[in-house]
Amino acid sequence: GSLEFSFGEPEKIDDLPLGYTNQVKVLTLSQRWVLLGFITTGQVKAYDSQGRLLRNILDVRDYLKSEFDYNLKQLAKLDRGKKVGYRHLFESVKVFGKGIYFLRSTADRYELIEMNENLALTKRYLYKFKKSPENISLDFTVRESPDKDHLEFLLIELNPEAVRVIILTPEETR
Known part of the structure; x- marks a missing residue:
């Protein structure tokens, strides 16, 4: 096979250091949308079939606000070289x-x-x-x-x- 195209961008949230682990799931919702669901932050990003970001959906993250806030606090410790625990939002x-x-x-x-x-x-x-x-x-x-x-x-x-x-x-x- 051949690579048709590749898309996505680094996830940046509240000045957290890049390099933290945020597992991701990929889904398709019809032929027009590709969704990326981020387990640690609860974000869902919707892309069109050409890889353009259409929406950054924060509903799951907002619904699970206390878990998201806990993860932010924990992940902020990464830049100090500490091992941290965090929760999966899903x-x-x-x-x-x-x-x-x-x-x-x-x-x-x-x-x-x-x-x-x-x-x-x-x-x-x-x-x-x-x-x-x-x-x-x-x-x-x-x-x-x-x-x-x-x-x-x-x-x-x-x-x-x-x-x-x-x-x-x-x-x-x-």
Whole structure:
């Protein structure tokens, strides 16, 4: 194959030093848009098919403001040569239908945040469980239920005993 083109630019936030680790996920939302979702800062950048930045979307970051502020404080220590810990604002992100779904995994819940095709946050699905730092989900997929009246979220759950798939459905369908 051949390289058609390459695009993107350094991410600069609040005078943080370049070189901090900000994992990124790449998605397509139709043939016209390519989205980059940054896990550590919660930013979503939308590019057109020619690589031009169309929008810098801060809705996920703003929704998770306390986690973002914590990360800024921690990452600011990098320039002093310290090792720092930081939080993922989301673990994984998927496109399904006309929506984008962000997975958050914490010690006592899984949260799926829905963004519509206009890149606005629209819904939040929350699944609480007994607090356990041993359970974590890093990836998932979305599908319609067999009767097509609701979504199902299939999460890969990692715990000390096993790797398993759990299927979660919205509250109103249970």
